[in-house]
Amino acid sequence: MFFAHYSYWVDETLAPNVNPLQPSSAEGKAAMKALIEKYTSGQFDLVAPMYKILVEENAEKQQELFSSLLAAYEELGRDVTKSGGPFLLGQQFTLADVALIPFVQRPFVLLDHYKGLKVPHNDQLKVGRHDSSAQPQPAAAHC
Numbered sequence: 001m002f003f004a005h006y007s008y009w010v011d012e013t014l015a016p017n018v019n020p021l022q023p024s025s026a027e028g029k030a031a032m033k034a035l036i037e038k039y040t041s042g043q044f045d046l047v048a049p050m051y052k053i054l055v056e057e058n059a060e061k062q063q064e065l066f067s068s069l070l071a072a073y074e075e076l077g078r079d080v081t082k083s084g085g086p087f088l089l090g091q092q093f094t095l096a097d098v099a100l101i102p103f104v105q106r107p108f109v110l111l112d113h114y115k116g117l118k119v120p121h122n123d124q125l126k127v128g129r130h131d132s133s134a135q136p137q138p139a140a141a142h143c
Helices: 002-016 026-042 048-055 059-083 095-115
Strands: none
Touching: 026 059, 026 095, 048 059, 048 095, 059 095
16 A cells, blocks of 8 residues: 555654654564555445445445444444553554544545445444534544
8 A cells, every 4th residue: 555655664764752652662564554454445445345345336335334444443442442542552642643543534425425334333443423613533543
């Protein structure tokens, strides 16, 4: 994923001591990269299902893709809870949060508007609520 490689370089090269977006330990960095990989490919992909749903004509296939997206949300919620939150890696806001927040947020608006599929809110991720007066929340701000 181009974004991730470029972002790592920017964080490490241009701003290593200014609000770093990566954990300081090698184990933390590996965990962060693993989370990005986990949710941008494979079983818990947050990226592809939404776009596939938007172009899919077959209602049964749409529902199958939607179910896989919801399963990814549930898994992501478990990871946030396991880390102790409020961010994907616990207390530190990282590139994993930056990389995944757009893919967590978009389906709430796009799938409802274009396909009538309503993504339920997820308490662990603080997504799915429409409170414009609220301050942004970690791990996926209110949409």
